[in-house]
Amino acid sequence: MLKNIVLFCVVLGGFSHYGYADNTHPIEEIVWLQSYTPPFHIDKDSHAPQGGICDNLTEQLIQTIDDVKHTRLIVPQERINKHLNEGDNVCFPCVIHKKTANDALQFSTPTTVYPPFSVLTTQKLAAEIQAQHGNPIKLIHLLSDEQYVYGQAAARKFTTKINKIIENTTVYRKASLSWSSENESQAVIARLSRGFIDYTIDYPFLGDYFVNHSRFKNIVSVPIEEDSRKFVLGAIGCAVRAPNNFATKALDKINKALDKQVLHSPAYINSQRFWLEQSFPQFSKYYQQQILNTTEPANVEITNTPN
Numbered sequence: 001m002l003k004n005i006v007l008f009c010v011v012l013g014g015f016s017h018y019g020y021a022d023n024t025h026p027i028e029e030i031v032w033l034q035s036y037t038p039p040f041h042i043d044k045d046s047h048a049p050q051g052g053i054c055d056n057l058t059e060q061l062i063q064t065i066d067d068v069k070h071t072r073l074i075v076p077q078e079r080i081n082k083h084l085n086e087g088d089n090v091c092f093p094c095v096i097h098k099k100t101a102n103d104a105l106q107f108s109t110p111t112t113v114y115p116p117f118s119v120l121t122t123q124k125l126a127a128e129i130q131a132q133h134g135n136p137i138k139l140i141h142l143l144s145d146e147q148y149v150y151g152q153a154a155a156r157k158f159t160t161k162i163n164k165i166i167e168n169t170t171v172y173r174k175a176s177l178s179w180s181s182e183n184e185s186q187a188v189i190a191r192l193s194r195g196f197i198d199y200t201i202d203y204p205f206l207g208d209y210f211v212n213h214s215r216f217k218n219i220v221s222v223p224i225e226e227d228s229r230k231f232v233l234g235a236i237g238c239a240v241r242a243p244n245n246f247a248t249k250a251l252d253k254i255n256k257a258l259d260k261q262v263l264h265s266p267a268y269i270n271s272q273r274f275w276l277e278q279s280f281p282q283f284s285k286y287y288q289q290q291i292l293n294t295t296e297p298a299n300v301e302i303t304n305t306p307n
Helices: 055-064 077-085 123-133 139-143 160-167 184-193 204-213 246-260 266-276 283-290
Strands: 007-009 029-034 069-074 090-096 105-107 112-114 118-122 151-153 176-178 199-202 219-223 232-239
Touching: 029 055, 055 069, 055 090, 055 246, 055 266, 077 090, 077 232, 090 105, 090 246, 105 246, 112 266, 112 283, 118 123, 118 184, 118 204, 123 139, 123 219, 139 160, 151 184, 151 199, 184 199, 184 204, 184 219, 199 204, 204 219, 204 266, 232 246, 266 283
Parallel strands: 007 069, 029 069, 029 090, 151 176
Antiparallel strands: 090 232, 105 232, 112 232, 118 199, 118 219
């Protein structure tokens, strides 16, 4: 049962610790962060009855973990980092999985598989950029080419390798950064579609979303040489700086719910396929291999049930 859900928006102002936990008492609340970044989080409508990529995941975890209070908090991307760094009792359902914790996050078991990052550009420029910088695109060459304007959301991060390539090029110092806190991904795509920037970097399904569900129809994705992975594992991250071992306690509950129910749920699997399969035809293969085959029950298989 959905329990004590509060949905509200915070753009400015402070954020106090939620709930009470110490070394002898269980956690009382998990605060679920989400951002203004479709298609990861979107309002449900007739075109997307399951919500965004991470919405059904959060909903099922809230329904399954019924012994704590759950609060959903919508914040701009840069404030997610602020809450994590300040050690609030928060979890974020849309992060890249890592085997070990870092200084901000402890990670759940993998929750999904994403395609590698790509260059997003316009139909008009795609062939021209590929002719000059290859297909897949040599990102380091493109980012060094000052005739093309690179843009991204100010708080957007990629893999460590891609981040270093971006930051070490002269183009990055001249990059067009978007500081919008309202629908951050759309702000970048709108500027790309209208010719204010020439390309950005993101997942190819981001382009699919705006082509299929907005007026920005001229966006295409091109693979990049520097991200040759076959897939990227997604996960939930909880704040390691939260007091009284919050992350470990929260993730113990989260991982049990994932393994026993959520990851095998047809509703969740179909919501992932709905968003990812268009530009990631091998989604079902890798979800079966990387997610289902590492959890129980082992006999669950993905079927091509229409969404």
